Amino acid sequence: MLVIGLTGGIATGKSTVSAMLKKAGAVIIDADTIARAAVKKGLPAYREIVAQFGTAVLLPDGEIDRNVLGDIIFNDPQKKQLLNSIVHPQVSREIKRLLKQIEKTHPNSVTILDIPLLIEADMHKGLSVVMVVYAPQHLQVSRLMQRDHISEASALARVRSQMPIEEKKKQATIIIDNSGTIENTRKQTLEIFKRLKTGKDIIRL
Numbered sequence: 001m002l003v004i005g006l007t008g009g010i011a012t013g014k015s016t017v018s019a020m021l022k023k024a025g026a027v028i029i030d031a032d033t034i035a036r037a038a039v040k041k042g043l044p045a046y047r048e049i050v051a052q053f054g055t056a057v058l059l060p061d062g063e064i065d066r067n068v069l070g071d072i073i074f075n076d077p078q079k080k081q082l083l084n085s086i087v088h089p090q091v092s093r094e095i096k097r098l099l100k101q102i103e104k105t106h107p108n109s110v111t112i113l114d115i116p117l118l119i120e121a122d123m124h125k126g127l128s129v130v131m132v133v134y135a136p137q138h139l140q141v142s143r144l145m146q147r148d149h150i151s152e153a154s155a156l157a158r159v160r161s162q163m164p165i166e167e168k169k170k171q172a173t174i175i176i177d178n179s180g181t182i183e184n185t186r187k188q189t190l191e192i193f194k195r196l197k198t199g200k201d202i203i204r205l
Contacts, residue, residue, distance in 0.1 A: 001103050002110045002196060007118035008133035009165040010158055011143040013178035013185065017133045018114045020189045025197075027106055029098050031091055031115040038090040039064045048086045053079075074161060088121055110196050119171050120163055131192070132172035134165060135179045 006021070008014030022028045038045045041062050049057065049064060053072065059065045073080035095113065102111055112131075115123055124130045135143070137159060144155040169175060174192055178185045 001099075001107055002129075002199070003099065003127060004110065004112050004196065005118045005124045005127045005130045006112050006114045006133070007116060007124070007130070007168060008178075009135075009140060009162055009168060011140045011147060012133045012135040012165060014114070014116070014133040016182070017131075017176055017178065017185065017189050018112065020186055021110075021112050021193055024190055024193045025110070026193060027102055027109045027111045029095055029102075029111065029113050031095065031113070031117075034091050034094045035087050036066075038087055038094070045086050045090045049083070052082060052086070074158070084117075084121070088117075092123070110193065119168055124171060129173050129196070130171055131174040131176065132165075132168050133176045133178050134169055134172075135177075137165060139179055140165065 004026075006014065006018060008017075018028055018030070039049060040046060041064075046064065049069070053069065057065055057069045057072070069083070073083050099111065102109060113123070113127075115121070118124050118130070140159045141152060141155045144150065144158060145152060148155070150158075176185060176188050176192065
């Protein structure tokens with residue numbers, strides 16, 4: 001089994017590349033999906049979030065209001081660190097469980113760890129390949145403005161709340177440049193996937 005870390009920054013196109021890889025035949029482990037499942041009502045992470053952040057972060061049905069929680073941590077780095085300390089261990093355990101399962105059922109697969117905070121959480125260490133989907137900051141800002149219908153100042157603040165994409169780029173062993181057309185990105189992605197399938201530039205884990 002080949003295990004690849006995939007990350008990027010906000011509005012760089014990581015999800016687009018992940019979808020392309022999945023369509024090409026890769027097995028995707030999506031950390032965001034795991035994180036959403038981990039904070040479902042009644043689960044340990046859910047209970048800890050309510051204990052730390054209060055019932056103001058709940059929807060009428062009792063589930064976590066991700067938008068409200070997102071606004072809180074966006075404006076408070078300590079709260080962001082607190083939330084990460086609650087959710088990340090749950091995500092890490094589930095990723096390990098899924099990797100063991102995939103190794104048994106699809107031992108020859110190319111498995112992609114699609115993790116937004118791959119580098120920030122030091123989850124890239126031990127991986128022989130770290131794939132970063134790159135777009136320069138000015139494109140991140142303009143895409144975010146268009147996607148979320150927000151001001152330039154708001155978009156810039158969101159981008160700057162993350163690790164700079166240029167820093168993530170330095171940690172990459174493979175860079176997919178998503179600053180051009182979607183077809184150009186698809187061409188890069190499929191070529192890289194072809195190389196990964198043949199075992200080039202990668203260590204078997």
